[in-house]
Amino acid sequence: MSTAQGARARARIEVTAAIKDEARRQLAAEGAAKLSLRAVARELGMVSSALYRYFASRDDLLTALIIEAYDSLGEAAEAARDAAADAAPVPRWTAVCEAVRAWALDRPHEYALIYGSPVPGYSAPEATVPAASRVGHVFLGIVRDAHQGPGLAELALPAVLRSEAERMAADLGADLPPEAVTALVAAWAQLFGLVSFELFGQFHRVVEDREEFFRHAATGLAHGVGLR
Amino acid sequence: MSTAQGARARARIEVTAAIKDEARRQLAAEGAAKLSLRAVARELGMVSSALYRYFASRDDLLTALIIEAYDSLGEAAEAARDAAADAAPVPRWTAVCEAVRAWALDRPHEYALIYGSPVPGYSAPEATVPAASRVGHVFLGIVRDAHQGPGLAELALPAVLRSEAERMAADLGADLPPEAVTALVAAWAQLFGLVSFELFGQFHRVVEDREEFFRHAATGLAHGVGLR
DNA sequence: GTCTATAACGAGATAGAC
DNA sequence: GTCTATCTCGTTATAGAC
Numbered sequence: 001m002s003t004a005q006g007a008r009a010r011a012r013i014e015v016t017a018a019i020k021d022e023a024r025r026q027l028a029a030e031g032a033a034k035l036s037l038r039a040v041a042r043e044l045g046m047v048s049s050a051l052y053r054y055f056a057s058r059d060d061l062l063t064a065l066i067i068e069a070y071d072s073l074g075e076a077a078e079a080a081r082d083a084a085a086d087a088a089p090v091p092r093w094t095a096v097c098e099a100v101r102a103w104a105l106d107r108p109h110e111y112a113l114i115y116g117s118p119v120p121g122y123s124a125p126e127a128t129v130p131a132a133s134r135v136g137h138v139f140l141g142i143v144r145d146a147h148q149g150p151g152l153a154e155l156a157l158p159a160v161l162r163s164e165a166e167r168m169a170a171d172l173g174a175d176l177p178p179e180a181v182t183a184l185v186a187a188w189a190q191l192f193g194l195v196s197f198e199l200f201g202q203f204h205r206v207v208e209d210r211e212e213f214f215r216h217a218a219t220g221l222a223h224g225v226g227l228r
Numbered sequence: 229m230s231t232a233q234g235a236r237a238r239a240r241i242e243v244t245a246a247i248k249d250e251a252r253r254q255l256a257a258e259g260a261a262k263l264s265l266r267a268v269a270r271e272l273g274m275v276s277s278a279l280y281r282y283f284a285s286r287d288d289l290l291t292a293l294i295i296e297a298y299d300s301l302g303e304a305a306e307a308a309r310d311a312a313a314d315a316a317p318v319p320r321w322t323a324v325c326e327a328v329r330a331w332a333l334d335r336p337h338e339y340a341l342i343y344g345s346p347v348p349g350y351s352a353p354e355a356t357v358p359a360a361s362r363v364g365h366v367f368l369g370i371v372r373d374a375h376q377g378p379g380l381a382e383l384a385l386p387a388v389l390r391s392e393a394e395r396m397a398a399d400l401g402a403d404l405p406p407e408a409v410t411a412l413v414a415a416w417a418q419l420f421g422l423v424s425f426e427l428f429g430q431f432h433r434v435v436e437d438r439e440e441f442f443r444h445a446a447t448g449l450a451h452g453v454g455l456r
Numbered sequence: 457g458t459c460t461a462t463a464a465c466g467a468g469a470t471a472g473a474c
Numbered sequence: 475g476t477c478t479a480t481c482t483c484g485t486t487a488t489a490g491a492c
Contacts, residue, residue, distance in 0.1 A: 008458075031348035033261040038483060049486080050460050058484065116345030118428055120259035129433065136434075161444050164437040171434070185435060186422065186445040192430075193421020194414065200346055202420075205357065206364075206399070207413060209392040216389050217414040220452060266469075275475055 016054050018044055020068065023061055028109040032119045035062060059122055066124060067131045069110040074134025076103045081138050089146035089227040090219060096138055097191055097218035104195045111199060115192055136188050140174055143184055143225050147176060155179035155226055180226055187221040194218075244282050246272060248296065251289055256337040260347045263290060287350055294352060295359045297338040302362025304331045309366050317374035317455040318447060324366055325419055325446035332423045339427060343420055364416050368402055371412055371453050375404060383407035383454055408454055415449040422446070 022040045037058050041048040055061040080099030084092040104111040113119075114132070157165055157179040165178030174181055194217050197203055198210050207213045250268045265286050269276040283289040308327030312320040332339040341347075342360070385393055385407040393406030402409055422445050425431050426438050435441045 012458090029348070031261045031345070033259045034348070036483065037485090047461055048484080049462085052485080053459060112345035115424070115428070115430070117259070117340035120257070120262070124429070132430070158440070158444055160440050161437070164435075164440060167436065168434065182441070182444065183448070185441070186448060189425040189430065189445075190418030190421045190449075192425065193418045196343070196424060197417040197420065200343070201352070202343070202360075202417065206396065207392075208395065209389070212386070212388050212392060213410070213413070216386055216410065217417075220411070220414060221418075224448065224452065264469080277475080 012054075019051060019054055019061070020065060023065055024110070027065065027113060031109075032062065032113050032122075037061065062119065062122055063125060063128065065110075066114055066128050069107070069114045070128065070131035070134065072107070072110070073100065073103050073114070074131060074138070076100070077135045077138040081142065089142060090222045093139070093142050093222040093225075093227055094215060094218045096142065097221065098215065100135065100191065101195050101198070101214055104199055108199055111195070115196060116200070136185075137172075139184060139188055139225075140172060140176075143180060143227065144174060144176055146227055147180070155183050157182055183225045187225050190224075191218070191221055240282075247279065247282055247289070248293060251293055252338070255293065255341060259337075260290065260341055260350075265289065290347065290350055291353060291356065293338070294342055294356050297335070297342050298356065298359035298362065300335070300338070301328065301331050301342070302359060302366070304328070305363045305366040309370065317370060318450045321367070321370050321450040321453075321455055322443060322446045324370065325449065326443065328363065328419065329423050329426070329442055332427055336427055339423070343424060344428070364413075365400075367412060367416055367453075368400060368404075371408055371455065372402060372404055374455055375408070383411050385410060411453045415453050418452075419446070419449055 019040060022043050023035060025043075026035055026039060035058065037051050037055075038048045040061075041051050051061075055064065076099045077096050080096045081092065084095040087095065104115075155177075161182060162178060165182045168185060169176060169178050169181040172181060176184075194214060198207070198214070203210060247268060250271050251263060253271075254263055254267060263286065265279050265283070266276045268289075269279050279289075283292065304327045305324050308324045309320065312323040315323065332343075383405075389410060390406060393410045396413060397404060397406050397409040400409060404412075422442060426435070426442070431438060
């Protein structure tokens with residue numbers, strides 16, 4: 001029985017993966033707004049109703065793709081962090097930034113799915129939150145590890161933001177001064193501004209040597225969060 | 229005859245505006261990917277073929293909407309700059325940043341159209357470039373005006389980026405040191421990272437007091453380009 | 457229990473004849 | 475410019491194969 005169950009489970013995993021692969025293909029070709037369960041089923045030689053054994057709805061399929069994209073990016077960031085485990089804080093930070101950029105350049109449509117315009121009529125469920133926060137936590141860890149060093153104290157924080165900053169620090173479980181957490185969240189968002197501008201074409205005719213430019217800007221972000 | 233021609237011209241302008249208004253409505257409801265000339269025509273009580281007298285194609289209509297969005301944002305940024313003409317460089321910078329954010333929060337779908345994911349199958353023509361560069365030039369002007377002050381010299385620039393930075397400075401017609409131009413382009417992209425994260429939901433459960441957080445981050449960007 | 461296939465619904469888009 | 479016949483879509487109910 002365990003063999004039969006294993007075979008069934010294996011088949012289920014394979015079909016599920018095939019559905020997501022084909023869905024990703026359509027994502028790249030037509031965009032998330034036009035992702036169609038029927039088209040996915042047709043391409044796989046299945047009937048549309050059969051897909052509902054694997055995903056409860058079109059939005060569920062989208063959610064699965066979103067979570068996988070976040071996880072894939074999170075893994076890439078964590079791998080870069082680990083590969084630079086022995087480096088100084090700033091090169092470790094920039095290594096992760098470059099991994100994020102490389103991932104985005106490699107999977108532009110999945111990047112657009114998670115960091116681009118929201119899909120009309122779709123609202124991401126809370127289930128996406130853990131995967132979405134992985135990249136941020138990689139940066140948080142780098143700053144936390146470097147906390148003993150100098151530099152962090154120089155970050156400013158206006159009085160009106162203090163309570164908000166303390167809440168953010170608590171929510172993130174970060175044993176960091178609120179100045180550092182605020183700077184970190186800002187740098188996190190700014191990093192994706194750099195990546196999005198490159199990927200979405202805003203650097204067209206503005207920045208040519210995008211790799212070097214990005215490296216320089218990422219270093220600036222590292223300094224901005226107090227790394228030295 | 230001139231009266232008839234004037235009336236015709238006026239009618240043409242009115243119909244063109246009505247088409248764009250309806251298209252913007254659909255943009256908000258269904259997203260740019262599903263913008264359809266037919267649906268626009270139907271909603272206006274016209275027949276789809278009649279629309280082609282006003283826009284040569286769906287992509288042409290999209291281009292017109294994109295240019296208008298860039299221009300509207302550019303005007304908002306310029307107005308904020310002029311309103312803060314007597315302020316010091318940093319508050320002038322943040323005033324423009326806040327105008328950009330306010331514009332985006334007010335017109336999220338037009339913001340997504342120009343700074344969000346590319347529309348599948350659509351490629352923006354060169355005609356969009358002048359409108360797209362207006363916001364950047366506002367920031368460039370603020371930094372140029374403050375150039376005589378201290379601070380700019382402290383900006384670093386790696387040797388590999390020097391020629392790229394000099395080219396950027398020349399392209400932008402900026403009489404600024406290459407360090408400043410590089411920092412400016414980075415800050416420009418990073419600003420839109422902040423706005424996009426807020427607008428596209430990445431700050432959900434992370435940043436609550438978004439207005440104050442943004443104000444603080446925008447000040448940080450001002451310092452990053454050498455303003456004091 | 458698990459899966460696939462058939463058929464259908466209501467809504468919307470589309471192509472072409474007129 | 476209008477109408478109609480024919481597509482697509484998400485989704486569900488149901489029946490039957492393994």
